[in-house]
Amino acid sequence: MEKQVKITRKRKLEEKEDAKPRKKLARTVEPTKSKPRTVKEIKLKTKSQSVTAETEKILLQPSSTISDAKADATEGSVDLWDESIVLAQVEKIPENLAKNLVSLLSEGCTLPFIARYRKTAVDNLMLDRLQELYETYQNVIQLKKKAKSVIETLKKSKKLTLDVEKSILNARNLSELDLVYAPLKSHSLSLSERAKKLGLEPHARNALNGNYIDVETLCTKSNDELSTVDKVEAHITHIVADIIHKDPRVLEKIRSLKDETKFTIVSSRTKSSMKETKDSGQRKIESKSDPETYKIYFDWKCPSHFVKSYQTLALNRGEDEKILSVKVVVPDWFYNNLERFCITLWNGIFWIKKGLSDAYSRLIKPWLSRQVRSELTVAAQKEAIKTFTTNLEKYLLTEPIKNRRIAGLDPGFKAGCKVGIINHNGDKLETFTLHPDLRRKNENDPAASYLKSQLKKHMVELIGLGNGTACRETETWLKEYRISEDIPVIIVPEQGASIYSISKEAQKEHPNMDPNLISALSIARRVLDPLGELIKVEPKHLGVGMYQHDIPTKMLETALDSTVEQIVSLVGVDINTASLAMLRRISGLNESKAKKILDYRLKNEGFSSRGEILKVAGIGKITYQQCVGFLKILGGPEPLDATIIHPESYTVAKSCGS
Numbered sequence: 338m339e340k341q342v343k344i345t346r347k348r349k350l351e352e353k354e355d356a357k358p359r360k361k362l363a364r365t366v367e368p369t370k371s372k373p374r375t376v377k378e379i380k381l382k383t384k385s386q387s388v389t390a391e392t393e394k395i396l397l398q399p400s401s402t403i404s405d406a407k408a409d410a411t412e413g414s415v416d417l418w419d420e421s422i423v424l425a426q427v428e429k430i431p432e433n434l435a436k437n438l439v440s441l442l443s444e445g446c447t448l449p450f451i452a453r454y455r456k457t458a459v460d461n462l463m464l465d466r467l468q469e470l471y472e473t474y475q476n477v478i479q480l481k482k483k484a485k486s487v488i489e490t491l492k493k494s495k496k497l498t499l500d501v502e503k504s505i506l507n508a509r510n511l512s513e514l515d516l517v518y519a520p521l522k523s524h525s526l527s528l529s530e531r532a533k534k535l536g537l538e539p540h541a542r543n544a545l546n547g548n549y550i551d552v553e554t555l556c557t558k559s560n561d562e563l564s565t566v567d568k569v570e571a572h573i574t575h576i577v578a579d580i581i582h583k584d585p586r587v588l589e590k591i592r593s594l595k596d597e598t599k600f601t602i603v604s605s606r607t608k609s610s611m612k613e614t615k616d617s618g619q620r621k622i623e624s625k626s627d628p629e630t631y632k633i634y635f636d637w638k639c640p641s642h643f644v645k646s647y648q649t650l651a652l653n654r655g656e657d658e659k660i661l662s663v664k665v666v667v668p669d670w671f672y673n674n675l676e677r678f679c680i681t682l683w684n685g686i687f688w689i690k691k692g693l694s695d696a697y698s699r700l701i702k703p704w705l706s707r708q709v710r711s712e713l714t715v716a717a718q719k720e721a722i723k724t725f726t727t728n729l730e731k732y733l734l735t736e737p738i739k740n741r742r743i744a745g746l747d748p749g750f751k752a753g754c755k756v757g758i759i760n761h762n763g764d765k766l767e768t769f770t771l772h773p774d775l776r777r778k779n780e781n782d783p784a785a786s787y788l789k790s791q792l793k794k795h796m797v798e799l800i801g802l803g804n805g806t807a808c809r810e811t812e813t814w815l816k817e818y819r820i821s822e823d824i825p826v827i828i829v830p831e832q833g834a835s836i837y838s839i840s841k842e843a844q845k846e847h848p849n850m851d852p853n854l855i856s857a858l859s860i861a862r863r864v865l866d867p868l869g870e871l872i873k874v875e876p877k878h879l880g881v882g883m884y885q886h887d888i889p890t891k892m893l894e895t896a897l898d899s900t901v902e903q904i905v906s907l908v909g910v911d912i913n914t915a916s917l918a919m920l921r922r923i924s925g926l927n928e929s930k931a932k933k934i935l936d937y938r939l940k941n942e943g944f945s946s947r948g949e950i951l952k953v954a955g956i957g958k959i960t961y962q963q964c965v966g967f968l969k970i971l972g973g974p975e976p977l978d979a980t981i982i983h984p985e986s987y988t989v990a991k992s993c994g995s
Contacts, residue, residue: 423477427509428470434460438470445959448899449906449924454966454983464903480511487518496521496530504583509592512711516704517583529579532572535562541576545692547684570691577692581679582700590678591701594671600641600709601666604634604652610660631655641665641709646717650887653714665706672697718888725893726900728881732830733904735867742766744797744824745861747831747853748811750775756788757857758795763865765847766795768854775810777817785818792824800824801864803831803856827864832880834859837873842918868908872901873918905967909981912950912968913943925963930955944970947978 425435437458441451448471452464459467484505491497501517508514520527526534532541540550555569563569581587610628634655639648655661675697679689740761747755753772760766769791773784792800800821802812808828815821837843838855847855862870871879876897877890905922912920912934920931930953937953938944947965950956956964962985970978975987982990 420474420477420481423509424470424474427477428473430470431460435470438467439474442471442474445963447902447906447924447963449903449967450963453906453981454985468899468903476510480508480514483511483514484508487514491518491521494521500580500583503585504588507585507588512704512708513588513592515707516588516700519704520579520700527579528575531562532576535560535572537569537572538576541573541688542580544573544688545577545580545683545685547686573688574691574695577688578696578699581689581692582696584682586682587675587679590675591705594674595705595708598668598671600668600705601638602641602644602652602663602709602713603638603666604655604661604663605637606631606635607659607662626654626658626660628660631660634661638666641713644713646720649713649717650721654887663710665709667702667705671705675701718892721888722893722896725876725881726896729876729879729897729900730904732879732881733868733871733901734908737866737868738799738864739866741798741865742796743799743801743861743864744792744795745801745803745829745857745859745864746811747803747834747857747860748805748807750807752853754784754807754811755853755857756791757854757859757861758791758797759858759861759865760795761865763862763869765858767791768850768857770851770853773811773814775807775814777814782814782818785814785820789818789820792820797824799864800826801829801860802826803834803860804828805831829860829863830880831856831860831863833871833874833878834863836875836878840873842873868904869916869919872905872922876901909967909969911971913938913970915968923964923967925960930960945973946970946975947984 421435421439422432424430424439425432428435438451441455441458446455448464448467451459452462452467456462462470487505488497488502491501501521504517505514508517520529532538537555540555544550550573552566552569552573555563556566557563562572606628631651631654634652652661652663656663672693676690676693679693680686683689742758742760745757745759747757749755753770755770756768757765758767769787771784771788773788774782791797800815802808802815812826812828815826834856835852837859838852843852843855843859847858859870859873875894877893902922902924905919906924910919910923917928917931917935920926920934921928923931926934933953933955934950944950947968947970950965950968951958951961966981966983969980973979977984977987977990
């Protein structure tokens, strides 16, 4: 104990240098000379956000616990977030633009509708940019819901304090929210909570503010947690660390320093990726993939801002398979700058250094590593999805070859070559299977003769050859037997055709037909009407991207479905001839509403005007507004019904024409 007393005296001198002249304070009483916090300090850092009178009154209370009045206002405090302002800050766009977009989305407007018919309200932004803003807006909504849930959870567990709530409301993304919430998730008390239970919070706040505290006098033999000076100091340090890392000003500084810091990504091979068996010196591979696949990452490092998307996804795969160990190196510059900043906020330099060191090692640094990795992963996933959507867009917009009789060939070796012939409307004329002599052993191949006769019989003008198995062999066979001399042959991507052929939609369209023959018909229709046929297939099966399995399934499906909807809406459809697959992709419609449109069309022998769409059950004014501009009626009494002009603009269009 004598040794501990000496250490304490030395620290007393250090603390006295930071302390200002003041009256002697009681052990468990907070200093009352500090000024009450102002609304400016606790506001969310946004330009136009305001705190309600009720919440302001609550936040100005000096107590760190939640009172009954505070509990009643908790739910309302989350409503302080204005989605449009947060959207404007994150995406760096004008607030009026963000407000207009949020207002339109709240009214039920879809992105294709906004891009075409409300473009002036969103500064004529292109559809792809609107999609980015929409994704950010969804993230803001998700953050708001999560924050509300966290506040309610902490309230029930009696862990919600004013400082915690302020930090939650200042979070800009889910990762920052996790930085605050992570220490409080456990059902057991956190280190700072255990220290507060011992009644040390007032002393910790005094110490942080530069007031002198006698740590030795806080020791007591009646409580083992306070039996020594070291234990008391450790508890006070945990409270100080908690105060520092949850302070909104510190969180804002961490956010700005993170943007300025150059992190380094380092990867190495894990020891568990390969182990020696006891019986022999052979290596036993425990991972799903061959570790040599990741050989270049066994001793690899790169500045985070230079890491490529494919490298990020490869590192993630290797880490998931326990082949690679990936770390983020944070330069000392970050901690030094953060320490200098904290010293400007409080007066107790000795306790600031101890508390910040504890908070940095336990909370801030691990959070930084997660945040950097998360940002790299999100950027890589976005680039991969962008590749998918761009390729899908070009694929869907492939120029159709209209008014031709087309033969679709689905080549193969053992299963033979499946043939489907359609007329200029896409109706089936003939389907059969050939077994061509692809090795060309015989000069006269019966399969070639039969195919020639069928092509001549149905006056086929074009052959679409699937690019799958045996494609090149079949193409050579067509040339060798002079089948393609008079009829052009084009190569058609057949990705997804086999999957579509066994789907319920295909069986409904072609009952009791061999799925292999359905696949051949699909190839032929992809030539005649690419968009109309390709939308029958789930976008993820079209093979238009890379790293498909590295992207969350839901994220990929949402992006691809959105692209299909945008393309179909861009092209528009004739409501009197469009299929269910086409109609359900129109902006504002879904499968249920599309079926009702088809039922009405069947009962009433089609639509004569756009206004008649309102008579369909389930189509209200909002749905009508969103979809009608993309549904065309050809040959009706109103010429404008065959254009992309929205009915709400007919009066203006007619006045311009006159």
